[in-house]
Amino acid sequence: MTPGQNRRILLVDDMPAIHEDFRKILVPPTACGALGAVEAALFGDEPPAAASAFELDSAYQGQEALARVEASLAAGLPYALAFVDMRMPPGWDGVQTIERLWQSDPRLQVVICTAYADTSWDEVLATLDVRDRLLILKKPFDAIEVRQLANMLTAKWQMTQDAAVQLTRLEDAVLERTREITSSNEALQAEVAERKHLQGQLVQSEKLASIGQLAAGVAHEINNPIGYIFSNFGTLEDYLGKLFEMLAAYEAAEGGVSPPDVAARLRTLRDEIELAFLKEDIPVLMRESRQGIVRVRQIVQDLKDFSRVDSSQDFQLADLHQGIDSTLNVVANEVKYKADLVKEYGVIPDVECLPSQINQVVMNLVVNAAQAMGDERGRIVIRTGVAADNTDVWMEVADTGSGIPPDTLKRIFEPFFTTKPVGKGTGLGLSLSYGIVQKHHGRIDVDSVLGQGTTFRVTLPVHRPATNA
Ligand SMILES: Nc1ncnc2c1ncn2[C@@H]1O[C@H](COP(=O)(O)OP(=O)(O)OP(=O)(O)O)[C@@H](O)[C@H]1O
Ligand SMILES: [Mg+2]
Structure with missing residues (x-):
């Protein structure tokens, strides 16, 4: 027993x-x-x-x-x-x-x-x-019958009981094992998701890096011809001015010096070529072309900034709030009819950065936010703060605009990607901002809900990392 x-x-x-x-x-x-x-x-x-x-x-x-x-x-x-x-x-x-x-x-x-x-x-x-x-x-x-029944049946009770206990233990063990497997499965799934996410980020940053190289190449190629077109243009304007002066002199002298038939021919020619119109139109064309060239030069410069080929400027400690405020003054006209601007500044230290470039990032984000507004007046909130460990600062531009559909969201940092009508957007604002933030060893994150609005968050290290040459 x-x-x-x-x-x-x-x-x-x-x-x-x-x-x-x-x-x-x-x-x-x-x-x-x-x-x-x-x-x-x-x-x-x-x-x-x-x-x-x-x-x-x-x-x-x-x-x-x-x-x-x-x-x-x-x-x-x-x-x-x-x-x-x-x-x-x-x-x-x-x-x-x-x-x-x-x-x-x-x-x-x-x-x-x-x-x-x-x-x-x-x-x-x-x-x-x-x-x-x-x-x-x-x-x-008889006695032995009773005794044996008692022996057998109590033993049977005990065996049934032991088997039930074993079964419960087994079930517990199976449950425990199932729990372990479930939790390790969950951990595995979380890791897979995290890896997918990282891979996605990697693909995205590799894509942007290769686009950046392409952009740098294109920028370099365009830069030289644009340079001499621009400088020739100045000279050309100068020459044209002189030619116009000369022409005016000829016109003034025309009546006195030329025989009547020559004067008549000149008059006919002047009418044919519409000299009066040309004199009016040429300066207009020159002005427009100059604006065009200035714009192309700006685009090339933006491309260079995006691809970080030009990092000659000096990093300096700057007050981000000051930069944001002055940028907001510059873009006030873009914003004031479309949205209310709200500032929710935190207490942040000065940041080692290229202030004019950071201002450019702020400008792009705020202009985009204003342009995302529909017919109704919206709200743009600009927030700042420090990250928990005080080594980073962040600034957010949050709008109540259209939001960005997922398909578009994947592409917004690509150069020349725009959903805006021709003439309204070049599609360089965000790619440029991305390049600038990369140069600062920071990051840009986007959170967007279609129909509700978008928040861009720029995170920058307070101090420029030592690895940055
Ligand atoms: N706050 C925002 N809300 C909704 N969509 C946005 C927002 N910011 C950017 N986008 C989308 O991202 C695209 C790319 O923006 P980006 O600033 O690079 O170019 P753009 O504004 O179109 O042109 P550019 O800035 O050169 O004038 C925009 O065309 C728009 O579709
Ligand atoms: Mg833009």
Whole structure:
């Protein structure tokens, strides 16, 4: 017998004499009584040890038995087995009693004891509907029968119990393992997502870097011709001015010096070529062309800034708020009819930067924000603050404009990407800003909700990292 095995038995019988008999059989006064000797003879050499005795409780009616079973359960000391008599007037009979006992404790093994041959066992079994915990013992029975039933059924109770415990442990272990797998799966998924995100960022920054190289090449190629076109243009304007002076002089002298037929030819020619119109139109064309060249020069400069080819300026400690304020003055006209400007400045240290370039970033962001407004007047909030560890500062430009659709969002930093009508946007504002922020070892993040608005956040290190040459 296993130590700690449940040997508790309940005898339910209305006849006190039966209780006496059972007690003699199951709880022998000494370990080596007469019964012990019989048992030793029948089942083995060893006489039963004192420890093999059962704990026997008595109930004389079904109701009393139920009370005992419930009390035993409440005390955490359930019975393993009950011997239940079939007829116990005036209370419940054996079948009723067993039904009630099983309602309280379905694990209870039961032996139903009867002296009556007229019992319909089929009916009994059908009523109880549980055949694997019920044995039938017909009176008169002998001691060894009772003892062996008790031995077997208490052992069966214990095995069932142990198996249930094992099963629970197994289920717990499976649950625990499932939890572990689920959580490591979640961690894995988070890592995959993070990697995808990083990869996306890498692809994006590589793309921008290669576009930057292309832009640098184009900028370089265009820069030279634009340079001499621009300078030739100045000279050309100068020459034209002189030619006009000369022409005016000729015109003034014309009447006096030339013979009438020559003067008439000149008049005809002047009319044919519409000299008066030319004199008016040429300066206009020159002015427009000059503006065009200035614009092209600006675009080339922007491209150079984007591709960071020109980093000749000096970094200096600057007050970002001052820069933002002066930039806002410059763009006030763009903004004032479209949105209210709100400043929510935090306390930030001076930042080592190229102030004019940072101003340009602010300008691009604010102009974009204003241009994103629809017919309704919106709001642009400019916020600043320090990052938690005080090594970075950030500034945000948040608008209540159109928002950016996901497909567009992927492309906004590309040079010449614009969704604005021809003439309204070149598509260089953000690519330029991106280049400038990169040069400062900072970053630009965008958060946009379609139909609600967009927030651009620029984060800059307070001090220029030492690696920056
Ligand atoms: N705050 C914003 N709200 C909605 N869309 C924006 C916003 N900022 C940028 N965009 C989108 O990103 C595109 C690129 O912006 P970017 O500033 O580079 O060029 P642009 O404004 O079109 O032209 P440019 O700045 O050269 O005049 C814009 O055309 C617009 O579609
Ligand atoms: Mg722009």
